[in-house]
Amino acid sequence: MIDVVAGIIWKDGRILLARRGKQKHLAGKWEFPGGKIELGESAEIALERELKEELSIQTRTEDFFDLNIHHYSSVSIKLQAYNSAYISGEICLSDHDKIEWVEIQDLLKYDFAEADIPLVYKLMQKFGYKDIN
Numbered sequence: 001m002i003d004v005v006a007g008i009i010w011k012d013g014r015i016l017l018a019r020r021g022k023q024k025h026l027a028g029k030w031e032f033p034g035g036k037i038e039l040g041e042s043a044e045i046a047l048e049r050e051l052k053e054e055l056s057i058q059t060r061t062e063d064f065f066d067l068n069i070h071h072y073s074s075v076s077i078k079l080q081a082y083n084s085a086y087i088s089g090e091i092c093l094s095d096h097d098k099i100e101w102v103e104i105q106d107l108l109k110y111d112f113a114e115a116d117i118p119l120v121y122k123l124m125q126k127f128g129y130k131d132i133n
């Protein structure tokens with residue numbers, strides 16, 4: 001089981017989604033950016049580090065949102081999602097090939113990594129989009 005942290009990064013009422021690049025596991029799938037937590041590292045610090053490394057942005061990890069354990073055929077992951085505030089920096093892509101700032105009601109238009117789907121539904125429900133299935 002690998003520990004992964006992902007950021008629900010907010011700016012101006014929209015959330016940052018990123019599409020995994022061609023050489024990555026789950027290439028082409030959309031995700032909340034983040035990465036693997038290193039040994040001895042807190043989830044909060046890991047998230048800020050990964051977002052700086054992968055997107056070149058400074059963020060501040062805020063509250064824990066939810067976690068989901070998911071078993072892919074090749075690996076099992078424990079995905080922890082945190083709300084995160086965008087602070088500064090121009091996004092510069094390295095591991096992803098596309099990003100979008102998305103409104104909550106548009107989240108289901110994106111082909112998410114499977115582990116993210118329960119988190120997406122929970123997020124939509126939290127903001128009042130209750131009639132989704």
Ligand SMILES: Nc1nc2c([nH]c(=O)n2[C@H]2C[C@H](O)[C@@H](COP(=O)(O)OP(=O)(O)OP(=O)(O)O)O2)c(=O)[nH]1
Nearest residue numbers: 004006025026031032033034035036077113115116
């Ligand atoms: N970052 C991130 N990874 C996710 C999400 N959903 C999901 O299934 N994953 C999976 C994909 C990968 O198998 C694993 C995280 O790997 P990663 O490739 O983002 O992490 P990393 O940058 O630390 O890894 P590496 O390529 O440097 O080895 O979790 C998500 O929303 N965000």
